[in-house]
Structure formats: structure tokens, C-alpha cells
Amino acid sequence: EIVLTQSPGTLSLSPGERATLSCRASQSVSNSYLAWYQQKPGQAPRLLIYGTSSRASGIPGRFSGSGSGTDFTLTISRLEPEDFAVYYCQQYGYSRWTFGQGTKVEIK
Amino acid sequence: QLQLQESGPGLVKPSETLSLTCTVSGGSIDSSSYYWAWIRQPPGKGLEWIGSIYYTGSTYQNPSLESRVTISVDTSKNQFSLKLSSVTAADTAVYYCATGGYNYDSWGQGTLVTVSS
Numbered sequence: 001e002i003v004l005t006q007s008p009g010t011l012s013l014s015p016g017e018r019a020t021l022s023c024r025a026s027q028s029v030s031n032s033y034l035a036w037y038q039q040k041p042g043q044a045p046r047l048l049i050y051g052t053s054s055r056a057s058g059i060p061g062r063f064s065g066s067g068s069g070t071d072f073t074l075t076i077s078r079l080e081p082e083d084f085a086v087y088y089c090q091q092y093g094y095s096r097w098t099f100g101q102g103t104k105v106e107i108k
Numbered sequence: 109q110l111q112l113q114e115s116g117p118g119l120v121k122p123s124e125t126l127s128l129t130c131t132v133s134g135g136s137i138d139s140s141s142y143y144w145a146w147i148r149q150p151p152g153k154g155l156e157w158i159g160s161i162y163y164t165g166s167t168y169q170n171p172s173l174e175s176r177v178t179i180s181v182d183t184s185k186n187q188f189s190l191k192l193s194s195v196t197a198a199d200t201a202v203y204y205c206a207t208g209g210y211n212y213d214s215w216g217q218g219t220l221v222t223v224s225s
Binding site for chain 2: 032045056057092095097100
């Protein structure tokens, strides 16, 4: 089973700042199978990025994804007030899906 | 876009079987190349994939839950279901149904299931 480890656990930033979130896999993950989600309190997760770097429908351009192999990154270029939330990476491999433990982006 | 809605009891007794159903609208459950999944989130914690069923009927389970999980599809009702046996307090969580390819672009709103006597 591929384990995803996200860092940092919490990111304290101000609106307008850049956020860089990391997701490290215990084994190599195909670029096609790495996704990122945003979750706000009381809501279901929302798909942001799929295939490592493709934005899902309706996702603003300030969200971008990159990486390969075992190291992947979600970048929010300039934080808007609505971006403060928890972010999860997720992978598919060997007929299994796994999620990282999440990174909380909070207002500094 | 597909809409998903979970339904089922909100309270289950320890050692009993948790049963949930996800009703799909906006598309047919057996006509698309989608995986139909169950994912849960214990209070204050992260997301855990429980298992998935492909439109062909093939099923996949989280190894940590595999012996207790059954996922099935009812194409006549456009629904898929989860059964989790021998539940304990550790199974208390919000349970989501979701669908997509190798990621999930449509989710239900989630339903809280509490395991307690």
C-alpha cells in the first residue's frame, strides 16, 4: 500500500501570500493518478487538481500542481479568504486509493 | 454533473452491521466508466478510502477493512451500497459516497454514523 505523507501539518499564512503544500509518497506514483482536494468545515471534499497538474472544472488559476515520482506539490499563488481550509492529496495505485493526512491552511 | 446522496441509519450498535446506500442522479450507474466509492472521515480526522466498485461489478477494498466490507450495485435503482460488519466505536465517522475515474469529482454531502449502544 502506498502511504502519502503531507507537510506541513498546519500552514499559517496571510491573505495574498503564497502557499506551498507538499505530498510525499512511500513509492513512486504515476503522474496520472495524483490528485488534490480542498475541504472546508462541514462540507464534502472538492476536487482541485487531478493528474498531478490539471485543474478540475471551475477551479481558479491560482491553484497549481506539480511533481513526479514520490514528491508532489500544490501551490496557491495568492491566498484568498475562501482558500483557508484543509487540503488532501490522494493517489491511485495497485487497485487501491489512499489519502494523505491533510494540511490545514489557516489565517495568520 | 452527477449528484450523489447517502442514506441509512445514523446510529448503529456495536458488533452490528452498518448499512448505507448512495443514490445516483444525473446519470446511469452502469453506463459510465466510473468507480463508485465509499470514503469515511472520523470526527476531526482525515479521509479514509473504504472501497470501490467499478461499473463492471469488480470491487476493491481497503486492506485494513477488507474482511468487514461489502460493496454492491443495484442498477435497477441506480444505487450502490456499503455494508460494514462487526462495527465498533472506531467506525464512528462521516461516510461519503463519491465517484470519478482515478480521483473523485462528485461527492455526496456525507452522513454521520455513530456506533454506540
